[in-house]
Amino acid sequence: MTSTTLPASSLATPAQIPAAGSADFTPRYWLFSLPAVLIIAGVIVFPWLFTLYMSSQDWKIGGGPEFVGLQNFAELFRDARFIESMGHTFYFTVLAVVLPILFGTAAALVFHREFPFRGLLRTIFVMPMMATPVAVALVWTMMFHPQLGVLNYLLSLVGIGPQAWVYSPNTVIPTLILVEVWHWTPLVMLIVLGGLAGLPREPYESALIDGANAWHMFRHITLPLVWPFIMVAIVIRTIDALKAFDTIFVITQGGPGTASETLNIFLYLQAFQFYKIGYASAVVVIFFVIIIMLSLLLLYARQKSKWNA
Amino acid sequence: MKRLATKLGFYASVFVLVSPAVLVFLWMISLSFKNELDNTAFPPVFIPNPPTLANYVDVFAKNNFALYLWNSILVTGGAVLIGLAVGVPAGYGIARGKAHKFAILILVARMTPALSYLIPLFLLFQITGLVGTVTALVITHLVITIPIIVWIMIGYFENVPMELEDAARIDGATTWQAFRHVALPLARPGIVVGGILAFIFSWNNFIFSVVLGGKASRTLPSAVYNSLTFEQISWGPLAAAALLVTLPVLLLTVLAQREIVAGLSAGGLKDG
Known part of the structure; x- marks a missing residue:
């Protein structure tokens, strides 16, 4: 946003030619990065490359690797459980992006205004995002209990019958989306709030003179100006929703049956319950390709928004 | 009158925005200070009466x-x-x-x-x-x-x-x-x-x-x-x-x- 951030230009144009004279002192800055480069090579780049290697192997923990080429990938696309988990991930991701974007943008418009206790209320609003996901997921689990849960009681107060929440294959994914929306709407709010903070005053003043109402001003001035920030929020939300794991794992472990088994849960079970690490690595590679494409989209969106991520 | 209505509407939206977070964290606190009987009661008991530290003692002891x-x-x-x-x-x-x-x-x-x-x-x-x-x-x-x-x-x-x-x-x-x-x-x-x-x-x-x-x-x-x-x-x-x-x-x-x-x-x- 302001002083804290990486100028958009520096990353948006990675191929930029360094200013004259800067090239010759570049090497001496390498030493500063060296320790981090070594550690990143070990714990981040090595796992990436090794995963790529493992994805070409038929390998179960305890046994040895055997080269099978692309067979893991071919097998994946014939695996009904994998296809089903892709479907779940898609369903979950679409709603876990759209809803927080809508609510988060609305929340940003509210918190952009001045009102008493704004700072305190904003802190409370942001808390779900920082809270330990496992701790929160445990409380949600108790709240979803069909007989003793507080949610069904609260619904009964307004005349709605008891819901099965995570205990029915039909409602489990919407329920998990509810938790995800609760968790991550604040992040969208913060990003959009950053966009609102930089809005110019003049268009509103002239619109007021022209007799525009609040909705018109939002639709024709605020939204177009903030749109690039919303784009950034959409890409970040998409990546985060694809990565959702902790809460799903704690609340349902992919159940009932496989009704809430997303790509992430599928991957975990293949690797650490069935010990098929070659097969699981192929899932990671597919995942990785999706993430890279979305990252490029993020760089592009940020360049458009001049949002200094 | 209209200004008052707008103001009330605004505060209502603040309330709606903040309440999900408040609900979950307060419920978490409430559960942690109630005995097991109250925690599994239906309709639920919201305010621990009397509040107990037994759960916290339990966490560290067991x-x-x-x-x-x-x-x-x-x-x-x-x-x-x-x-x-x-x-x-x-x-x-x-x-x-x-x-x-x-x-x-x-x-x-x-x-x-x-x-x-x-x-x-x-x-x-x-x-x-x-x-x-x-x-x-x-x-x-x-x-x-x-x-x-x-x-x-x-x-x-x-x-x-x-x-x-x-x-x-x-x-x-x-x-x-x-x-x-x-x-x-x-x-x-x-x-x-x-x-x-x-x-x-x-x-x-x-x-x-x-x-x-x-x-x-x-x-x-x-x-x-x-x-x-x-x-x-x-x-x-x-x-x-x-x-x-x-x-x-x-x-x-x-x-x-x-x-x-x-x-x-x-x-x-x-x-x-």
Whole structure:
């Protein structure tokens, strides 16, 4: 946003030619990065490359690797459980992006205004995002209990019958989306709030003179100006929703049956319950390709928004 | 009249926005201070009457909570300190050396699911005999702390004017001295922001400890999760444990709200 951030230009144009004279002192800055480069090579780049290697192997923990080429990938696309988990991930991701974007943008418009206790209320609003996901997921689990849960009681107060929440294959994914929306709407709010903070005053003043109402001003001035920030929020939300794991794992472990088994849960079970690490690595590679494409989209969106991520 | 209605509508929307967060956290607190009878009562009992500390006593007495707390402190503390030690200079090196490709690598690392690092690291730790040790967890948590710290420091160092360091160098300072005595003090807010976010993401991490932690080395989130699966469900102690796990992070959110907002605007990403 302001002083804290990486100028958009520096990353948006990675191929930029360094200013004259800067090239010759570049090497001496390498030493500063060296320790981090070594550690990143070990714990981040090595796992990436090794995963790529493992994805070409038929390998179960305890046994040895055997080269099978692309067979893991071919097998994946014939695996009904994998296809089903892709479907779940898609369903979950679409709603876990759209809803927080809508609510988060609305929340940003509210918190952009001045009102008493704004700072305190904003802190409370942001808390779900920082809270330990496992701790929160445990409380949600108790709240979803069909007989003793507080949610069904609260619904009964307004005349709605008891819901099965995570205990029915039909409602489990919407329920998990509810938790995800609760968790991550604040992040969208913060990003959009950053966009609102930089809005110019003049268009509103002239619109007021022209007799525009609040909705018109939002639709024709605020939204177009903030749109690039919303784009950034959409890409970040998409990546985060694809990565959702902790809460799903704690609340349902992919159940009932496989009704809430997303790509992430599928991957975990293949690797650490069935010990098929070659097969699981192929899932990671597919995942990785999706993430890279979305990252490029993020760089592009940020360049458009001049949002200094 | 119309203005009053607009005002009331506005406060109603504030209430609607804040209440889901309030509901969940208050319910968590409520569960943790009630006895088991009230916790499983229907209709639910909202206000503990009388409040009991028995659940908290239970957490410490029955569950080895102190050990897991210590593990969490070691793992998060170690990963954040190492992360700062190597990440701050790296942020400087990238910002000044204009290493854009390296910066993009860091960005991709931030976006890769934590889960995808687990299989290779698990094999690596198996070969080296580190599975189930705190050391393995500290090393793994570097996957979280280093990218976020480097990413945030790049932004801060790029905003430190180069002229100041040039002036220092003209006065005979080495590159290291220019970094240490000019750029570093100016980028101190970045170190605070990066350190806080790295702490929160590392503290909240669950999956690394589930797979790589042993009975004696696991951190709080996975320890609490395990108490859910191995004992019969008792809501009071579980809520008390959950609250204790997330309390440091919530306190930090309240105390360092400004830094966290600044950092998230810069990093813009959750962990994992």
